[in-house]
Amino acid sequence: MLLMARKALASAHSSKAIRLTTREVHYLSSILVSPPLVSLDLPENWIPYSDPPPLASFETEQKTVVIDGKVIAEEIRTKIISEVGKMKMAVGKVPGLAVVLVGQQRDSQTYVRNKMKACEETGIKSVLAELPEDCSEGHIISVLKEFNEDTSIHGVLVQLPLPQHLDESKILNMVRLEKDVDGFHPLNMGNLAMRGREPLFVSCTPKGCVELLIRAGVEIAGKNAVVIGRSNIVGLPMSLLLQRHDATVSTVHAFTKDPEHITRKADIVIAAAGIPNLVRGSWLKPGAVVIDVGTCPVEDSSCEFGYRLVGDVCYEEALGVASAITPVPGGVGPMTIAMLLCNTLDAAKRIFL
Numbered sequence: 001m002l003l004m005a006r007k008a009l010a011s012a013h014s015s016k017a018i019r020l021t022t023r024e025v026h027y028l029s030s031i032l033v034s035p036p037l038v039s040l041d042l043p044e045n046w047i048p049y050s051d052p053p054p055l056a057s058f059e060t061e062q063k064t065v066v067i068d069g070k071v072i073a074e075e076i077r078t079k080i081i082s083e084v085g086k087m088k089m090a091v092g093k094v095p096g097l098a099v100v101l102v103g104q105q106r107d108s109q110t111y112v113r114n115k116m117k118a119c120e121e122t123g124i125k126s127v128l129a130e131l132p133e134d135c136s137e138g139h140i141i142s143v144l145k146e147f148n149e150d151t152s153i154h155g156v157l158v159q160l161p162l163p164q165h166l167d168e169s170k171i172l173n174m175v176r177l178e179k180d181v182d183g184f185h186p187l188n189m190g191n192l193a194m195r196g197r198e199p200l201f202v203s204c205t206p207k208g209c210v211e212l213l214i215r216a217g218v219e220i221a222g223k224n225a226v227v228i229g230r231s232n233i234v235g236l237p238m239s240l241l242l243q244r245h246d247a248t249v250s251t252v253h254a255f256t257k258d259p260e261h262i263t264r265k266a267d268i269v270i271a272a273a274g275i276p277n278l279v280r281g282s283w284l285k286p287g288a289v290v291i292d293v294g295t296c297p298v299e300d301s302s303c304e305f306g307y308r309l310v311g312d313v314c315y316e317e318a319l320g321v322a323s324a325i326t327p328v329p330g331g332v333g334p335m336t337i338a339m340l341l342c343n344t345l346d347a348a349k350r351i352f353l
């Protein structure tokens with residue numbers, strides 16, 4: 001017991017991120033009745049584990065690799081520039097992306113601007129249809145029909161979320177399958193789900209997450225993966241894609257009982273709930289690989305625009321527990337955009353090459 005308490009003290013002293021189990025806290029407090037032998041730099045708030053972590057993780061803190069999505073996305077974009085150049089040389093044409101943006105939601109405008117800037121930088125043509133917040137379903141559908149017929153457009157995407165009065169499923173159904181670069185059409189999603197079938201496009205965010213895992217050298221086959229979130233645009237296609245890569249996948253959602261317990265069994269954790277700092281260090285199995293999709297603006301007057309972006313994972317706590325993690329920003333976000341460019345290039349290649 002004394003040995004364990006000494007280890008607890010040494011770890012608490014040497015690491016700012018250390019969290020102790022209730023058992024270890026008990027050991028510590030039992031020796032703190034005598035004057036402390038070392039100066040303690042303990043956290044102000046105790047966040048005990050509900051299960052003790054394996055002793056090994058307690059003895060040696062895990063080194064956490066930060067997976068730099070910005071750098072990987074940049075490499076992919078460089079490849080795309082070269083492929084678009086080759087296409088232009090070969091057939092005198094470049095891929096084209098059409099974006100439909102309904103309403104004036106600030107973050108949607110920013111995302112769309114970023115996507116179009118990325119197109120411009122890689123030589124992909126992009127066009128934007130900006131429709132008013134109160135536009136009718138018929139209006140959007142007529143715009144989509146035009147893009148569906150336009151031979152200079154190879155990818156069409158409808159920025160989500162749409163205003164409440166519009167039927168999202170009906171609208172996404174109207175995007176021509178061969179141009180559905182977001183992979184949100186039910187036939188693309190269905191083909192992703194079914195064995196022996198191939199979707200024409202895989203949704204950009206899940207595709208970007210798997211690309212990050214592969215490029216970071218993480219083996220997926222046979223691993224336990226947990227996907228937190230089950231939305232049509234991230235969580236669901238993410239689970240389906242990981243299954244295709246032969247992971248054993250659990251889904252955690254808002255109704256899941258004891259998400260912490262389920263998450264702690266995972267070798268790979270994909271967090272896509274949109275709840276800042278939902279996943280604490282104590283939720284992670286030591287050595288797990290963590291992909292943080294969550295992108296939540298939180299107020300911060302010290303930042304340029306009065307807010308900063310925070311992920312679903314408590315980053316500071318995950319450092320030292322996870323073997324690898326993606327930061328927010330600079331992790332999954334840039335990969336989503338890179339995958340959109342890839343899908344648009346693929347759509348054009350299917351026509352020209």
Ligand SMILES: NC(=O)C1=CN([C@@H]2O[C@H](COP(=O)(O)OP(=O)(O)OC[C@H]3O[C@@H](n4cnc5c(N)ncnc54)[C@H](OP(=O)(O)O)[C@@H]3O)[C@@H](O)[C@H]2O)C=CC1
Pocket residue numbers: 205228229230231232233234235252253254255256259272273274275278293294295296332333334336
């Ligand atoms: N970096 C990127 O490229 C992208 C980032 N994002 C970000 O990812 C996050 C998720 O986006 P999106 O999927 O569109 O969000 P949605 O709000 O559509 O879905 C959230 C999902 O999380 C689940 N959920 C909510 N609360 C909890 C909880 N406490 N515990 C477990 N699960 C919970 C919901 O469960 P239920 O189904 O039961 O309601 C739902 O399935 C957002 O922060 C978004 O900004 C999104 C797209 C791309």
Ligand SMILES: Nc1nc(=O)c2c([nH]1)NC[C@@H]1CN(c3ccc(C(=O)N[C@@H](CCC(=O)O)C(=O)O)cc3)C=[N+]21
Pocket residue numbers: 110111114157158159160161182204205295309328329330331332333334336337
């Ligand atoms: N039809 C459709 N397709 C989408 O793919 C889609 C959508 N609708 N609606 C909204 C979500 C959200 N999303 C993001 C894309 C890039 C970043 C991104 O690049 N994030 C940067 C930070 C950006 C910033 O600083 O504002 C980063 O994480 O580093 C984030 C989120 C795509 N989505």
